[in-house]
Amino acid sequence: MFNKLSQIGKKIQGMHIPVSYNIDHYNSIVEEINKISLSDKSESDLRNMAIEIRKKVKDGTSLDDVLVEAYALGREVSHRTLGMRHYDVQLIAGIALHEGKMVEMQTGEGKTLAAVLPAYLNSLTGKGVHILTFNDYLVHRDMEWMKPIYDFLGVTVGYIKEGMSIKDRQNAYRMDITYVTAKEAGFDYLKDFLCIREENLVHRGFNYAIVDEADSILIDEARIPLVIAGSQEGEENDLARLSALAKELIRGTDYAIDQNGSNVYLTDFGLCRVERLLGCSNLYEEPNLKLLTQVNSALFAEALLKRDRDYIVRDGKIELVDEFTGRVADKRHWPDNIQAAVEAKEALNKKSRGIIMSQIALQHFINLYPRIAGMTGTAKTSANEFHEFYGVDVVVVPTNKPCIRKDCSDMIFVSKEAKKNAIIAEIRKAHEKGQPVLIGTGSVEESERLYKELHSVGIEANVLNAKNDEMEAEIVAKSGMYGAVTVSTNMAGRGVDIKLGGENGERRDEIIAAGGLYVIGTGKNESRRIDNQLKGRAGRQGDPGKSRLFISLEDDLMVKYDLTKLVPLQLYPEDKNKPFNNSTVNNELNRGQRTVEGYNSDVRRQLLKYSFIIEEQRKIVCSKRQDILQDKAQLKILKEKSPEKYDEVLVKYGEKTMYEVEKQLTLFFINKHWAEYLEYMNYTRESIHLVVMGRKNPMDEFHKIAIEAFSEMLGDIENDIVSTFERVEITKDGIDMEKEGLTGPSSTWTYLINDSPDQFSNLPHLVKAFSTRASGTLFSLSSIYKKIFGRKTITK
CATH class of the missing domain: 3.40.50.300 (P-loop containing nucleotide triphosphate hydrolases)
Structure with missing residues (x-):
C-alpha cells in the first residue's frame, strides 16, 4: 500500500500544475523595488533616469536586469502624474505579466495600472507592445487614462478604433505601446493579407501582448473566426426557394429537434419529401452536398433561430444577440450558409453574397505573438486551457486588502x-x-x-x-x-x-x-x-x-x-x-x-484539432505572400514554365517590369485560390460528420481532404499564373489588371463567425451517437447510411 501511494505521489510531483499561489519569488523582487526611494528626486532626475534605463536596454542589457529600477521609476511617475501609487500586489502582477503569466486579480484591484509597468518595460526594446482589450470604449479609456505616465517616461502610446484610416493605423501600430481590441488587431492582420502594395501594410512584426479580460478573449471567444470577405454574386432565388420549402416542413413528421434544442434533422419521410420537392434523386450524392448544406441551413434558420431572441432585424440587416453578454454583437455573423438562410427567412434581399477572402480564429491570431500575458479576475477554472492552448500558466495574486464578501x-x-x-x-x-x-x-x-x-x-x-x-x-x-x-x-x-x-x-x-x-x-x-x-x-x-x-x-x-x-x-x-x-x-x-x-472544453479542444491543419496551411501561404509583397522572394515560375514569353518581355521591357508582372499575377492568384480553398473547406467542414456512417474517423478524413485540396490549390495557382501570363497584354507598366479582368472583389468587409449553430461543433455528440449506436436518435443513421452507401442497415 505504501509503495502504491509513493508511486502516486511521484506521478503527482511530475505533473505540471498550471496554477500557482506561491508568490515568494515575486515578493523578493518587490522588496528590491521598495528599497529604491525616488520620492526626493526632481522631475528632471526622473526623466534622466528613464533615458538611462532606455540606453542600457539599447546597449544590450536584458529587460530582466533593469526590471527593478524600471518598476520603481514607473511606480513613482504614476504617483506624481495620476496620484496613484502601485500597491505591492500590483507590482507582483506586473512582474508576473512580464514573465508571460496569466494573472488572476480580483475586480477593483487595479489591473489597468498594473499593466503599465510590464508594458513600459517591454516597450524599451523598440519592437512594440500591444495591450489587447475587450471593446473600443476600454481601448480609448485606458489609453487616455494611462497616457500621462507614458508621456513622462518618454514612451509613445496610441490606440486603434474602428473606422480609422490606414495612415492613422500605421502611426498607432508604430508607437511603443498600442491599445487595441483583439478583434480589431486581428482584422488588420487579415487586411494585410490582401494588400497588393507594401506601403499599405499596417502591422509591423508582433512582439509582446498583454490581454485584458483574458478569459473572455482567450477562452469564450477563442474559437470564433475573424473573417474578411469580398463581394460575390449570390444565389438569392435558390435561398428564397429553400427558405419557403423549410416553412412547409412539419416538426415531428418531416424533421425533429434534439433534446438540447441545438440541432435539427430531417426524418426519413422529410428527406424523401425534400428530394421530391427539389426534383433531386439523392441529396447525399457528392454533387448535391452544397445543396444539402443549404437545405440544412434553411431548416436550422426556420426551426431553431428565433427573431428577437437569437437575432434582431434593424435597418434591413440581421444583428446577432451575443450569448455571453446578451447584447447585440457588433459585426458578428453566423457561418455564411446560416447567415444567408436567416436573411432569406426574413426576406432581406442581398445583392451579393460574400466569399471569405481570409480568416483566422482569434486563438490562432493571439498565438502569432512570440510572447503573451494576460489578466482577469477569474482564471483558475480555465488554467488547463490557458496552458494547453497558449502555453501560459496562471498566477493568483492576493488582494491588497482581505476580501470579506x-x-x-x-x-x-x-x-x-x-x-x-x-x-x-x-x-x-x-x-x-x-x-x-x-x-x-x-x-x-x-x-x-x-x-x-x-x-x-x-x-x-x-x-x-x-x-x-x-x-x-x-x-x-x-x-x-x-x-x-x-x-x-x-x-x-x-x-x-x-x-x-x-x-x-x-x-x-x-x-x-x-x-x-x-x-x-x-x-x-x-x-x-x-x-x-x-x-x-x-x-x-x-x-x-x-x-x-x-x-x-x-x-x-x-x-x-x-x-x-x-x-x-x-x-x-x-x-x-x-x-x-x-x-x-x-x-x-x-x-x-x-x-x-468539461463538455464545452472538449468542444473547444475538438475545434482546435480540426482547425490546426488549416492554420498551418494559412501560415505557409501568408509567409510566402508577405515575402513576395516585400520583395524578399525570388520569382522563378514564369522563367521555368514559359521561357519564350519570359525572354520576350525581359528583352522588351527589362528585368524590373518582368518581376512586377510575375508579382502582380502571383499575388492575385494566391488571393483567388486561397478564397476558393477556404470556401471548399467550409463546405467540407459542414458535412464531414457524415463519414462516421462509413466507419471512418472524421478528423482523419478532414485532414486527408485538406492536404489533398491544398496541394491541388498550389498547383492551380502556378498553372493560372502561367496561362494568364501567356494570354494577357504586357506593357512597360506591367499588366492592366482591371482591363484583363484580374481584380479582386469590389468591396470587402470584416466580421466574426458565431459558430455555435455549426454542426461541426457537435461532432463529439455525433461520433458518440454512432459509436454507441444509441437507439432512438433523431439523426437517422440507417437512412443516411443507405443514401450514401446504398445499403439498408449498418452491420457490425
Whole structure:
C-alpha cells in the first residue's frame, strides 16, 4: 500500500500544475523595488533616469536586469502624474505579466495600472507592445487614462478604433505601446493579407501582448473566426426557394429537434419529401452536398433561430444577440450558409453574397505573438486551457486588502415562478435598507422582464443591456449608489469597477452599514467562471458585500443539459414555493455544471484539432505572400514554365517590369485560390460528420481532404499564373489588371463567425451517437447510411 501511494505521489510531483499561489519569488523582487526611494528626486532626475534605463536596454542589457529600477521609476511617475501609487500586489502582477503569466486579480484591484509597468518595460526594446482589450470604449479609456505616465517616461502610446484610416493605423501600430481590441488587431492582420502594395501594410512584426479580460478573449471567444470577405454574386432565388420549402416542413413528421434544442434533422419521410420537392434523386450524392448544406441551413434558420431572441432585424440587416453578454454583437455573423438562410427567412434581399477572402480564429491570431500575458479576475477554472492552448500558466495574486464578501449558498427552487418571487422579495428587502443591488440575468429578454416586474411592485431600477459601451460603463459605475437597483445581462468584459457610493463615495458609510453591494444571479451559467465574474463585482478593495445565485429546475441550463435528473425526487420540497433545503441538491447541480464545463472544453479542444491543419496551411501561404509583397522572394515560375514569353518581355521591357508582372499575377492568384480553398473547406467542414456512417474517423478524413485540396490549390495557382501570363497584354507598366479582368472583389468587409449553430461543433455528440449506436436518435443513421452507401442497415 505504501509503495502504491509513493508511486502516486511521484506521478503527482511530475505533473505540471498550471496554477500557482506561491508568490515568494515575486515578493523578493518587490522588496528590491521598495528599497529604491525616488520620492526626493526632481522631475528632471526622473526623466534622466528613464533615458538611462532606455540606453542600457539599447546597449544590450536584458529587460530582466533593469526590471527593478524600471518598476520603481514607473511606480513613482504614476504617483506624481495620476496620484496613484502601485500597491505591492500590483507590482507582483506586473512582474508576473512580464514573465508571460496569466494573472488572476480580483475586480477593483487595479489591473489597468498594473499593466503599465510590464508594458513600459517591454516597450524599451523598440519592437512594440500591444495591450489587447475587450471593446473600443476600454481601448480609448485606458489609453487616455494611462497616457500621462507614458508621456513622462518618454514612451509613445496610441490606440486603434474602428473606422480609422490606414495612415492613422500605421502611426498607432508604430508607437511603443498600442491599445487595441483583439478583434480589431486581428482584422488588420487579415487586411494585410490582401494588400497588393507594401506601403499599405499596417502591422509591423508582433512582439509582446498583454490581454485584458483574458478569459473572455482567450477562452469564450477563442474559437470564433475573424473573417474578411469580398463581394460575390449570390444565389438569392435558390435561398428564397429553400427558405419557403423549410416553412412547409412539419416538426415531428418531416424533421425533429434534439433534446438540447441545438440541432435539427430531417426524418426519413422529410428527406424523401425534400428530394421530391427539389426534383433531386439523392441529396447525399457528392454533387448535391452544397445543396444539402443549404437545405440544412434553411431548416436550422426556420426551426431553431428565433427573431428577437437569437437575432434582431434593424435597418434591413440581421444583428446577432451575443450569448455571453446578451447584447447585440457588433459585426458578428453566423457561418455564411446560416447567415444567408436567416436573411432569406426574413426576406432581406442581398445583392451579393460574400466569399471569405481570409480568416483566422482569434486563438490562432493571439498565438502569432512570440510572447503573451494576460489578466482577469477569474482564471483558475480555465488554467488547463490557458496552458494547453497558449502555453501560459496562471498566477493568483492576493488582494491588497482581505476580501470579506460573503458568498451565500445557492437558493434552488422547483419552478421559475417560485424563483422569481423569491428574487423580488430579496431585492425588496435589500432595497428598503438602502443596500445597492446588482442583478445578473441570462438574456436581454429576462433582464427586461425582471425590470418590468420590479417596476410593477414599486422598485425603480436601471436595466443594462444596451449596445453603447460608454453608456453601460456609466450605469455600472452608478450601481454602487445608495439604494440603487441595477438589472444587467452578463458582466463579462465590462471593465468597470463598482465603487460603493459611486465615484464620489456618497453615503458610503450608510451603504457599508447596509452590507455593501449585493450581487444576485438569476441562474447558473455554463461556466463557473462566468458566475464568479458576477460575484466578483461585490467586495471590491476590502469592502463588505454579498452574493447569491437563485436557481430553478426550469432554468434553460437545467433543461438543456437535463440536469434535473441529478435531483432525486424524494428531496423535492413539499411546498413547491419553498427552496430546496438540502446540500446534496446543491452539490449535484454544481457537479452538473462542471460536467457542462468539461463538455464545452472538449468542444473547444475538438475545434482546435480540426482547425490546426488549416492554420498551418494559412501560415505557409501568408509567409510566402508577405515575402513576395516585400520583395524578399525570388520569382522563378514564369522563367521555368514559359521561357519564350519570359525572354520576350525581359528583352522588351527589362528585368524590373518582368518581376512586377510575375508579382502582380502571383499575388492575385494566391488571393483567388486561397478564397476558393477556404470556401471548399467550409463546405467540407459542414458535412464531414457524415463519414462516421462509413466507419471512418472524421478528423482523419478532414485532414486527408485538406492536404489533398491544398496541394491541388498550389498547383492551380502556378498553372493560372502561367496561362494568364501567356494570354494577357504586357506593357512597360506591367499588366492592366482591371482591363484583363484580374481584380479582386469590389468591396470587402470584416466580421466574426458565431459558430455555435455549426454542426461541426457537435461532432463529439455525433461520433458518440454512432459509436454507441444509441437507439432512438433523431439523426437517422440507417437512412443516411443507405443514401450514401446504398445499403439498408449498418452491420457490425
